[in-house]
Structure formats: structure tokens, C-alpha cells
Amino acid sequence: MPMEQNVPLAPLTTFHIGGPARYFSEGKTVEEVREAIRFAQAGQLPLFVLGGGSNLVVADAGWPGLVLKIAIHGIEEQTEKGKAVFAVGAGEEWDSFVGHAVQRNCSGIECLSGIPGSVGGTPVQNVGAYGQEVSETIASVLVLDLRDGQVRELCAEACGFRYRTSIFNTTQRGRYIVLQVTYGLTPGGAPAIAYADLKKHFAGRSMPPTLAETREAVRQIRAGKGMLITEGDPDCRSAGSFFKNPVLSAEKFHELERRAAAKSLPVPSYPALAEQRKVSAAWLVEHAGFHKGYGSGRAGISSKHALAIVNRGQATATDVVALKEQIQQRVEEIWGIHLEPEPVFVGF
Ligand SMILES: Cc1cc2nc3c(=O)[nH]c(=O)nc-3n(C[C@H](O)[C@H](O)[C@H](O)COP(=O)(O)OP(=O)(O)OC[C@H]3O[C@@H](n4cnc5c(N)ncnc54)[C@H](O)[C@@H]3O)c2cc1C
Numbered sequence: 001m002p003m004e005q006n007v008p009l010a011p012l013t014t015f016h017i018g019g020p021a022r023y024f025s026e027g028k029t030v031e032e033v034r035e036a037i038r039f040a041q042a043g044q045l046p047l048f049v050l051g052g053g054s055n056l057v058v059a060d061a062g063w064p065g066l067v068l069k070i071a072i073h074g075i076e077e078q079t080e081k082g083k084a085v086f087a088v089g090a091g092e093e094w095d096s097f098v099g100h101a102v103q104r105n106c107s108g109i110e111c112l113s114g115i116p117g118s119v120g121g122t123p124v125q126n127v128g129a130y131g132q133e134v135s136e137t138i139a140s141v142l143v144l145d146l147r148d149g150q151v152r153e154l155c156a157e158a159c160g161f162r163y164r165t166s167i168f169n170t171t172q173r174g175r176y177i178v179l180q181v182t183y184g185l186t187p188g189g190a191p192a193i194a195y196a197d198l199k200k201h202f203a204g205r206s207m208p209p210t211l212a213e214t215r216e217a218v219r220q221i222r223a224g225k226g227m228l229i230t231e232g233d234p235d236c237r238s239a240g241s242f243f244k245n246p247v248l249s250a251e252k253f254h255e256l257e258r259r260a261a262a263k264s265l266p267v268p269s270y271p272a273l274a275e276q277r278k279v280s281a282a283w284l285v286e287h288a289g290f291h292k293g294y295g296s297g298r299a300g301i302s303s304k305h306a307l308a309i310v311n312r313g314q315a316t317a318t319d320v321v322a323l324k325e326q327i328q329q330r331v332e333e334i335w336g337i338h339l340e341p342e343p344v345f346v347g348f
Helices: 030-042 094-103 196-202 211-224 250-262 281-286 317-335
Strands: 004-008 020-027 047-050 056-058 063-070 075-080 083-089 138-145 151-155 176-187 299-301 309-311 344-346
Touching: 020 030, 030 063, 030 138, 030 176, 056 317, 063 176, 083 094, 094 211, 151 176, 196 211, 250 317, 281 317, 299 317, 309 317
Parallel strands: 020 063, 047 063, 056 344
Antiparallel strands: 004 020, 075 083, 083 176, 138 151, 138 176, 299 309
16 A cells, blocks of 8 residues: 655645644555555554545645545445435445436435535535435444454444534544445435425425425525535635524524524524524624635635635635634634534644
């Protein structure tokens, strides 16, 4: 397995930011992954597991140890109790797999079309969009446990999925390498048209949309928001949404309503948010003065989405962190809410 040195990480991320990895290798099989881990352990090197690089802010100094890109491929399909069960290698591109499932006329992940990154990255933050989350269809996750080197199959319950979290990015962070994810989809199932944007897109149609039409609609809506990686669109040089929608206690929510009322603003609410008393982070950011297109520097806010910090060209991780802190501070001052970043900070 080739082990490279001083490999620039910026081109391996959607943000196009960050310094080099001291060592870099790709694991195409479980044995190659094990070999890379042995190399890191022997040299007492810190290990970072890379997927598609779409949820990362890599430090300007890069990563001082080994970056191991998971490149395990393959999609196996079988039928179990009326479900189409897909076991997918962690290194497969997520959106290609969604396309494959839709082509096989299987529902359950069609609204997650157009999300960049790898299959192995999806359980980590329980990827979600347009009314679906992978936790609804993940049956199990095959992992390599770095504590004892064993391969284990974790059932969905064991993954502790919640909004943008799982054990992989909270209690067991750094313990597991995802090798394969198994999704249980519904053959011939109807698409989930629950989200306002999607309902609007299909309003007035007499026939319900197909899975393929739903996938296409989601991709179109995402492109309009700079949330689809599109060649030549500077608004998608980002890590997607930069902040999570805060989940508030009843008390905090009333405090927010009070502050909003003092400015004659209604706090936006729609079912997907209200269910968990989530507040739109984009609304908080926009109403703290950070409008779409904000900033004249190298890092700014997307002209299509208030929640995406974008690299306008030569931005550094330091520029991004400075803007992040400016936004967090202002939102806290105005709304009394601390915004938590969604991307993973690497090498800080
Ligand atoms: C334009 C754009 C739009 C986006 N839209 C959405 C959206 O709608 N919804 C959403 O939820 N996210 C969205 N994202 C964020 C991102 O695409 C997802 O979080 C994605 O699942 C990250 O996967 P990745 O393979 O790129 O992971 P990476 O960015 O490479 O890594 C992210 C984290 O996962 C870990 N990781 C990755 N692979 C593995 C593995 N095999 N084993 C163990 N750990 C691993 C890494 O160590 C790191 O901690 C968007 C990003 C962009 C750039």
C-alpha cells in the first residue's frame, strides 16, 4: 500500500482549504486499512480518517500525522423481508449510490440526493435533508474498532442517531472506522414529499412524482442554494451548512420569541423544526446582519444561502475561523444563542 508524504489536503476537500498531511494513504480493502493503522501506531502518528472531505475545515498547517482515505468500494443488494437491502462500501460516493437506489426504484433516501461525500461519512453526522435522515434507513454499520482491531457490525440502535449526531461524532469519536453501511430501502415505495420546498416544486401536479423526479427536484433546489457541487459555481466551495440548527429548551425558545417580538419579527416555524423545537440557524445568522453575499474578504457568505461560509478563492482556514467567530459572537449578542458549527475541524 503506497504511503505518500506531504500531500496537500485542500484539493481533497470541498472547501479547498488546508495544509498538507504529513503522511497520506488510501485504504481500498479492510487489510489495507489495518496496514495503515499499524503504520500510524508504529510511528505514534495521530490518525485522521478522511471520506469525501465535504464536512471539513482543515487547518492551514495541515495534519501532523497520517490521513487515511477510506476507498472501499462495492454495492451488494439482496431482498430481506420485503426490503431491498444494500450493503455499500464506505468509499462509494454517496450521491452515486442514491442515484443507483432510485434507478432500482427503491425509496428511502431520494431526498438525500445531491449531498456530497462518501457513504462512510453518512452515519457519522446522521446526514439529513429535505425531510429524510439516513438513520431512517440504516440497518447496520460495519466498523473497524481501533480499540482492539476487531471488525464489528453495529445495529442502528447502537449508533445512537440523533439530529446531526451519532456515537461516531460524540461519545465514541475516533474509535471506529466505518467500512460498510447497510441500508434497508423500500422497493416500489413512494417518494417522501414532506418538505415545503419540495411540495412547492410539485404543486399543481395531478400525478404524484416518481422517485427519479423527486431526486431531480431535490438536486435542482439544492443547486439554487449553492448546496450542490457544481463546476464553476463559487458558492459551493464550502463545507455545506456551517452551523447546526440549535435545539432549544422551552425557556430558551421563549427568550428567543421575546427578543424577536422586540424587533417585530416572528420566529420562523415549520413542522420539521417545531417537532424538536429547532430554530433555523440561517434565520438567526441573517437576522444578525450576515446576509447572503456578506463579506468582501477571501471568506464570505454564499450569495445563495446565509448558512454557508464560502471560500472565495484564496481563503485560509484562519479566515474561515475568524468569520465563524464573528458570526457566533453577533448571534449570541443579539439572540442569546450559541451556534455550534457543523463541519469537523481538523488539525486545530
Ligand atoms: C455543498 C454541500 C452541501 C451539503 N449538504 C448537506 C446536507 O444537506 N445534509 C447533511 O447532513 N450534510 C451536508 N453536507 C455535509 C457533508 O456533505 C456530509 O456531512 C457528508 O456526509 C460528509 O461525508 P464525507 O465523506 O465528505 O466526510 P468527511 O468530510 O471526509 O469527514 C467528515 C467526518 O466524518 C469522518 N469520516 C468520514 N468517513 C469516515 C469513515 N469511513 N469512518 C469513520 N469516520 C469517517 C471524518 O473523520 C470526519 O470526522 C454538505 C456539504 C457540502 C459541501
